[in-house]
Amino acid sequence: MKTFSLSRHSRLFSVPDSNKEYLFVSSGNSPYHEEPYRAESYAIVYIREGGVKLNTGLTVWDVKAPSIITLAPSVIRYFTKSSDLLKMDVIFFKDSFLLERHADLFFLTRYDFFENSDLHVLPLDEPGADKFRRIYELIQLTQSGSGYNQPDIIRSYIFSLVYEVDAYHWQHLSKISSSVKSHPLFAKFRHLLSKNYKEERKLDFYADHLHLTPKSLSAAIKKQSGRSAGKWIDDAIILEAKVLLQNKTLTVSQISGILNFSDQSVFGKFFRAGTGMSPVEYRKKFD
Incomplete structure (x- = not known):
């Protein structure tokens, strides 16, 4: 099935397509893709400022900073403008890249927030936002530095993001799952x-x-x-x-x-x- 490739994402965000397995984007002038699509990669998005209207499947999210968005390749998504300001950091990655040396090839399927339509958006409190901001800053520094061990360092930060998102979900479980319970x-x-x-x-x-x-x-x-x-x-x-x-x-x-x-x-x-x-x-x- 045809999907948005990493190269297409790099063109959409006007950033160099330097790697075929992952792509980091730090954007202060983000494009809006208003037609539904799937992607070949996972995405973990940190909304730093402003907001965006996100459609995942038939669910509509009015996402406001600070928030995390988590998307699996299978999720149909599209974005429309909700404010004049949107600043975000995104790490796109293929599962083959993340799990290249990982014993558990089903690692990502253990985390519902990539697939579950009720869990794609995670609003953050101030301490949570500060923690994610620091991780994305480290990714950006690694991306802009020398290439020695760069893929392995990026991979370790992606694992950190997955674990931090999971921990934050568990910490705020009563709030996040209230709509499902109700x-x-x-x-x-x-x-x-x-x-x-x-x-x-x-x-x-x-x-x-x-x-x-x-x-x-x-x-x-x-x-x-x-x-x-x-x-x-x-x-x-x-x-x-x-x-x-x-x-x-x-x-x-x-x-x-x-x-x-x-x-x-x-x-x-x-x-x-x-x-x-x-x-x-x-x-x-x-x-």
């Missing part, structure tokens, strides 16, 4: 949707798995989120379709098959109903 049905529905939306578009499937009638499920989800369960399902499919349509190596017919539509015509009508344009019209935006 609305367990909504959390279960979103988890089920994230695993099945490509194959299952019918509301009955989700209602059956959650032991509710379709009507009851839709009403409960709408009460909590402001949109029905059916709308959540449709939006998830459209978001995936937008990502796939940016991959010019896939035909529209192939994409309709990936998303389990009976044919290209049915997919086209579905996409137009949700976006106001045909799949081909959407794809032309990237010519």
Whole structure:
């Protein structure tokens, strides 16, 4: 599946593409990529000043400094402007780089905050912000210095960031997970949707798995989120379709098959109903 490469990130941020396994960005004039995409790398972002509106899957975050953002390659994301000021530090890295000499190849999967839509954004208190600021300063100093042992030093700082994010999550667990505890049905529905939306578009499937009638499920989800369960399902499919349509190596017919539509015509009508344009019209935006 085509994704944002490290080289593409380097072009987006106008920084040198000096390494194929990781990329450090310290930006005071950050670009906004307003179309959904996936990336080939993990990302740990430190929002130093200002803020940004972040969309991860179907979740919208109004991120304000100081905060940490954690994203796995599989997460669909896009960014829109929320303030005139945005300063941030980002370390992008491939799992192959981080785990090159690590015995546990599943190390990153142990940390939910890379994949879990409720945990991507971590607001920081002053001591936490100061600690992360220092780590990113060390990364920047290493990046700008000589190349001797540079990859290994960068790797050690990434491990430090992962451990610090995990520790901060545990330290503030009651605050961070309160929304999940308060609305367990909504959390279960979103988890089920994230695993099945490509194959299952019918509301009955989700209602059956959650032991509710379709009507009851839709009403409960709408009460909590402001949109029905059916709308959540449709939006998830459209978001995936937008990502796939940016991959010019896939035909529209192939994409309709990936998303389990009976044919290209049915997919086209579905996409137009949700976006106001045909799949081909959407794809032309990237010519």
